[in-house]
């Protein structure tokens with residue numbers, strides 16, 4: 001017979017395993033909330049104020065037979081996913097016991113034009129719905145069934161390649177996505193993210209652009225980052241370099257232009273070279289190749305690279321919404337594109353191998369950092 005203490009340890013351990021196994025259920029509740037547009041329903045009824053469960057049932061036209069499952073999903077979304085705030089009843093005689101309001105995360109899931117920036121019309125509208133849904137795309141989900149196959153196999157094939165045949169993620173977007181559906185969804189994610197990151201960069205990092213007359217955004221996709229810089233600094237000539245099939249049909253205007261090419265071969269000359277979410281796609285050897293090409297492109301001795309990527313903080317690995325997410329991004333990059341997230345020590349090694357002399361990390365971007373790297 002086990003002691004009471006060791007029974008408690010085992011019961012706790014069993015609960016932990018259930019908690020881990022149920023994580024997927026929490027993300028499915030998130031997907032359901034997006035499909036049902038629960039954030040819009042809360043916003044429509046309450047704005048910033050709390051809304052009773054019965055109002056949501058009626059707005060969302062949930063049949064009475066599904067009241068209990070809906071209540072259960074709302075509780076999971078509020079308590080496990082921290083997506084809605086559970087609120088106290090506004091008065092003791094209110095008919096409903098359960099009230100919910102939006103929080104900063106669920107506001108990112110409002111439909112375009114709804115809510116968030118009601119009181120600040122000048123603010124960039126940031127939405128995250130399509131970025132969440134992209135991760136639930138069946139093509140993005142399949143690789144996760146192959147983690148054990150991946151680990152047993154010698155070589156560099158990614159779970160993405162195991163799941164979808166030989167084409168890399170980038171090759172798939174270029175040649176095996178005939179409708180362009182995956183590519184459009186992917187660039188929608190990148191655009192959503194760059195709206196927020198672009199605003200942060202030009203407002204919090206203004207001094208990084210002192211003395212910069214030209215900038216090239218390498219792997220700049222649809223040009224959202226470069227457009228933010230071009231708008232904030234009309235005197236800076238901004239160029240977006242990406243693969244020809246990505247920039248095909250994209251038209252620059254004013255101080256913004258698009259160029260098709262290959263960053264492994266050549267990058268247009270500029271005072272500043274921006275690399276947002278590029279180097280985490282590649283292994284050391286490829287990163288050093290890109291960094292060397294970028295170094296050649298820096299036109300002036302006072303020029304620099306501006307890298308926006310994660311700097312994994314080993315001391316914060318267990319921290320909810322920080323280290324925990326950085327670890328997941330690390331695995332995500334390995335699984336999809338054979339990339340990785342790097343610690344400061346790993347970044348330093350890359351910069352030195354590519355011939356750069358110095359760097360400065362600014363932690364002004366949440367999970368990501370802005371790293372200035374000097375020739």
Ligand SMILES: C[S@@+](CC[C@H](N)C(=O)[O-])C[C@H]1O[C@@H](n2cnc3c(N)ncnc32)[C@H](O)[C@@H]1O
Nearest residue numbers: 190194219220221242243261262263264276277
């Ligand atoms: C993760 S996305 C980042 C896009 C953009 N920088 C952002 O953060 O929104 C990586 C980008 O690198 C581009 N890319 C991949 N290989 C490239 C190459 N050889 N030359 C130029 N761009 C490339 C992809 O097409 C894609 O747009």
Ligand SMILES: O=c1cc(-c2ccc(O)cc2)oc2c(O)c(O)ccc12
Nearest residue numbers: 131132134135189277280281336337
């Ligand atoms: O395949 C991806 C997906 C993402 C991604 C999706 C949704 C988000 O909310 C954030 C990021 O990011 C990627 C990325 O940065 C990359 O370099 C390659 C692939 C992907």
